[in-house]
Amino acid sequence: MTRRIRALVPCVSLSLVLASLLALVVGVLPGSAGEGGIAVQRFSAALVGAEETPAPVETGATGELEITVVDANTWLYTLSYRGFEGGDPLFAHIHIGPRGASGPVVIPFCGAGSKPACPPAGSVSGTITAADVTALPDLGVAAGDLNRVLNEMRAGNTYANAHNPQNPGGHIRGQISGG
Numbered sequence: 001m002t003r004r005i006r007a008l009v010p011c012v013s014l015s016l017v018l019a020s021l022l023a024l025v026v027g028v029l030p031g032s033a034g035e036g037g038i039a040v041q042r043f044s045a046a047l048v049g050a051e052e053t054p055a056p057v058e059t060g061a062t063g064e065l066e067i068t069v070v071d072a073n074t075w076l077y078t079l080s081y082r083g084f085e086g087g088d089p090l091f092a093h094i095h096i097g098p099r100g101a102s103g104p105v106v107i108p109f110c111g112a113g114s115k116p117a118c119p120p121a122g123s124v125s126g127t128i129t130a131a132d133v134t135a136l137p138d139l140g141v142a143a144g145d146l147n148r149v150l151n152e153m154r155a156g157n158t159y160a161n162a163h164n165p166q167n168p169g170g171h172i173r174g175q176i177s178g179g
Contacts, residue, residue: 010126041069043153045160045174048079052161052170053100061172064098065109065160069150069179073129073167079109079160086166091116095159096139096152099175103159106149107132118162154179 045065048056063081070076079092091111097103107128110118114132118124127148135143142148152158158176163169 025156041068041150041179043067043176043178044105047160047162047172047174049172051159051173051175052167053102053173055178057167057171059083059167059171061085063160063162063172063174065174065176067128067153067176067178072147075128075146076122076125077109077128078125079162081162081172082121084121084162084164087164087170088120089162089164089171090158090168092118092121092162094125094149094176095161096136096141096157097159098157099159100171104134104136104139106134106136106152106158145154 008103018022031131043065046064047065049061052093061081061083063079065080066078068076077084081092082091092109093105093112094107094109096105096106108115109126110116110124113134114125116124130144130146132154133141133144133146133149135141140148150156156175159173160176161170161173164171
């Protein structure tokens with residue numbers, strides 16, 4: 001009898017481990033999907049003057065953008081930057097456009113719309129909703145079409161940009177990637 005129990009212990013232990021792992025995986029997966037079944041997605045960008053177009057900007061200014069898509073209607077963002085010369089940032093936003101090309105503004109982070117003024121340095125954080133999406137009829141983007149912007153981000157066709165008085169066309173820029 002003792003031999004039988006000892007022979008079953010490794011099987012039971014392995015079964016318990018596998019069952020525990022399955023419970024963890026099954027328990028975690030539903031929690032990683034937001035409202036509407038969209039899994040949480042993260043995007044980022046490193047902003048530098050050399051990425052500006054049509055002409056790179058020589059600057060020591062840098063920035064980082066982090067975007068978390070929580071669900072179909074809610075994104076969270078933090079844009080951090082430092083070292084601006086020629087004046088504090090006036091506004092910062094997402095543009096639709098490929099690397100090396102300019103594109104129109106589609107979502108503001110600060111200095112426009114309902115967003116706060118851009119701080120002189122540091123970071124700005126907030127929430128992006130459909131109400132923040134600007135219509136871009138030439139690109140087929142309807143006002144409020146957050147899903148279309150998400151598809152452009154997934155395709156690598158968006159960038160973050162911060163502007164100041166010295167460089168009103170853009171002081172630092174970074175292509176958004178991830179997802």
